[in-house]
Amino acid sequence: MNLFDVYPLYDVTPVRAEGCYIWDNKNTKYLDLYGGHGVISIGHTHPAYVSKLEAQLEQIGFYSNSVQNPLQEELAEKLGELSGCNDYDLFLCNSGAEANENALKLASFQTGKKRVISFENSFHGRTSAAVAATDNPNINAPINQQQEVTFLPLNEIEPVQKELAKNDVCAVIIEGIQGVGGLDEGTTVFFQELEELCRKNKVIFIVDEIQSGYGRSGKFFAFQYHNIQPDIITTAKGMANGFPIGGVLISDKFNAKYGMLGTTFGGNHLACAAAISVLEVLKNDDLIDHVSEVSNYFLKEIKGISQIKKVKGKGLMLGLEFDFEVAEIRKKLIFDQHIFTGGASNKKLLRILPPLNVSKDQLDEFITALKEVL
Ligand SMILES: Cc1ncc(COP(=O)(O)O)c(C=O)c1O
Numbered sequence: 001m002n003l004f005d006v007y008p009l010y011d012v013t014p015v016r017a018e019g020c021y022i023w024d025n026k027n028t029k030y031l032d033l034y035g036g037h038g039v040i041s042i043g044h045t046h047p048a049y050v051s052k053l054e055a056q057l058e059q060i061g062f063y064s065n066s067v068q069n070p071l072q073e074e075l076a077e078k079l080g081e082l083s084g085c086n087d088y089d090l091f092l093c094n095s096g097a098e099a100n101e102n103a104l105k106l107a108s109f110q111t112g113k114k115r116v117i118s119f120e121n122s123f124h125g126r127t128s129a130a131v132a133a134t135d136n137p138n139i140n141a142p143i144n145q146q147q148e149v150t151f152l153p154l155n156e157i158e159p160v161q162k163e164l165a166k167n168d169v170c171a172v173i174i175e176g177i178q179g180v181g182g183l184d185e186g187t188t189v190f191f192q193e194l195e196e197l198c199r200k201n202k203v204i205f206i207v208d209e210i211q212s213g214y215g216r217s218g219k220f221f222a223f224q225y226h227n228i229q230p231d232i233i234t235t236a237k238g239m240a241n242g243f244p245i246g247g248v249l250i251s252d253k254f255n256a257k258y259g260m261l262g263t264t265f266g267g268n269h270l271a272c273a274a275a276i277s278v279l280e281v282l283k284n285d286d287l288i289d290h291v292s293e294v295s296n297y298f299l300k301e302i303k304g305i306s307q308i309k310k311v312k313g314k315g316l317m318l319g320l321e322f323d324f325e326v327a328e329i330r331k332k333l334i335f336d337q338h339i340f341t342g343g344a345s346n347k348k349l350l351r352i353l354p355p356l357n358v359s360k361d362q363l364d365e366f367i368t369a370l371k372e373v374l
Contacts, residue, residue, distance in 0.1 A: 010334060017044030020358050022340070033366055034340040038179065038211045038317065038353040041238030042281040049241055049277040056273035064264065071272035078279040079247070083220040085233065088249035089256070092267030096210035096236035097125025099246035100173065102261050103232045104129040107171035107204035110254060115148040117163055117172040117203075121181030121345065122151070124173060124208055133173055135181070136345075154184055157193045164201040171204040172197075176212035176222030182346030183312035183319035191226040198231070206232045210246075211317065214238035215282055215356055218292040218315030225314070238356070243274035287356045291315045298352075298363045305367075307374050312349070316356055319349040326350045329373050337369035 012030070016023040020043060022030045032040065042049060063069070072092060080086035093099055108114050118124070118133040125131060131140055132147030152159045154174075163169060172194060177185040186194070198205035207230040212222035216238060219225060223233070233249040246266070265271075282288060295315045302308060302320070312319040322329075325347040333339045342351030354362070 012334065019043040019046075020355050020362050028338060030334070031339045031362060031365055033352050033354045033358070034342045035353045035355050036242060037237070037342065038216065039237045039242050040355045041214050041216070042241050042278055042285070042287065043355040043357045046241065046277075046281055048281055048284075049274065052273050052277040053243070053270065056270055059269070061270045062265075062268040065262065065267060069267060069269065069272070071269055071276065072267045075267075075272045075275050075279070078276060079249075082279050082283055083249075084224070085221075085249055088233065088251055089254075091248040091250060091261055092271070093246040093248065093263050094244050094265050094271075095125070095246045096208075096234070097127040097130045097246075098263070098266075099210065099234035099236055099248050100124045100130040100133070100206075100208060101127045102248050103206045103234050104133065104171055104173065105261070106232060106248070106250065106254060107206065109260065110204060111170040111202065113168050113170040115150065115166075115169045117160060117169055118149055118151055119154045119174055119178075120151050121154070121178055121184065122173075122175060122208075123178070123180045124175075125210075154178075155187055155190045157190060157197070160194060160197055164197055164203055167201070169201070169203050171206050173206040173208060175208045175210075177217060177313055177317055179211035179317075180344055182344040182349050183317070183351070185222070185313070186226075188226040191223065191228050195228045195230070204231045206230060206234065208234050210234055210236040211353075212314075214278070215288040215291055216315055216317045216353070217313075218288065218295055220288060222314065222317075239278060240271060240274035241278050243271055245271040245275055247275075282356075285357065291356050294358060294360055294363060297360050298367075301364070301367055302370075305371065305374070316352065316354055316358065318352040319344060319346075320352065321346070321349050324348060329370075332373040333369060337373060339366055339369050 013025040014022045015025045020032050022032050076090040116133050120135050122135050124133045132144045132149045135151050207223045209221045213235045231251045236246040239245050308320050309323050310321040
């Protein structure tokens with residue numbers, strides 16, 4: 001059987017990883033400044049994470065959501081404590097798209113409405129409503145296009161005001177910091193005005209923290225830079241350091257009903273153990289403070305690189321913008337310098353999404369290599 005050929009692949013085969021490094025099948029060592037697309041939060045094969053997963057697997061790996069699973073409660077409690085979002089309830093699923101799908105569904109259940117406001121260049125996943133709320137016609141099939149979604153420019157409040165006044169909108173969904181779109185983000189004023197407009201019009205305010213959450217921005221959630229309280233927060237990527245999981249944090253304006261949401265795999269024992277371990281390591285290793293520290297260092301050190309026209313993003317979710325396309329540079333970084341970086345829909349943007357415990361020395365290693373390929 002062949003694989004369905006949907007991914008353009010670099011010819012590299014990772015077989016082993018540790019911390020911020022990956023080794024391929026020829027034993028070449030790579031510095032990972034991509035984190036498997038912002039997924040690796042506490043570093044590859046962190047010893048505490050590995051032993052927690054091994055121990056859990058020896059006990060019980062999976063049972064369904066028809067019985068008690070105290071690990072889900074432990075995860076919710078630890079997530080509430082570390083994120084400061086103890087007032088929210090947690091629904092567990094398996095991916096980012098699924099988290100947004102459930103968030104949009106909840107918004108529609110709650111309001112009885114179905115139009116969604118999303119923003120230009122946004123990415124929210126590839127399932128039905130999530131992909132419809134994603135600003136990329138190439139990945140929206142006719143079956144997805146039946147969803148009613150209006151895309152508005154980021155940081156312009158009047159168009160939002162006009163659309164919400166039509167009284168048919170269930171949700172406004174926005175990324176804490178845009179990921180694949182190219183690291184643009186709402187201003188504090190925009191986020192606060194959005195929150196206020198949603199409250200006034202009884203529209204559900206969803207912040208997608210799937211990529212920007214879990215400490216990557218230098219705060220637990222990127223929206224916490226803006227002094228707002230979304231109705232729903234979605235999370236996934238960094239949540240279990242590569243073990244598939246997604247989470248929907250739901251404010252107390254929603255009442256749960258049996259059967260309203262559900263999943264076979266979501267919140268299983270192994271996924272919970274992985275996610276609990278990530279929270280423990282984030283806390284014990286002070287990783288969120290570390291993100292701010294190394295990010296400030298990096299931003300200072302790259303100031304001297306004249307080819308970088310603009311730096312976007314926050315913490316360790318950064319985009320370096322050039323006035324030329326970066327595909328060649330990314331290739332040279334991988335094949336000549338052995339460093340993984342990310343791209344974006346903005347072809348002139350080089351994305352940096354390392355494990356959150358990347359060191360200053362490792363960032364220096366990248367800066368030296370970048371200067372060489374430029
Ligand atoms: C902001 C954002 N939302 C949603 C998703 C979808 O997540 P998943 O690929 O886990 O379905 C992504 C993935 O890149 C993302 O960056």
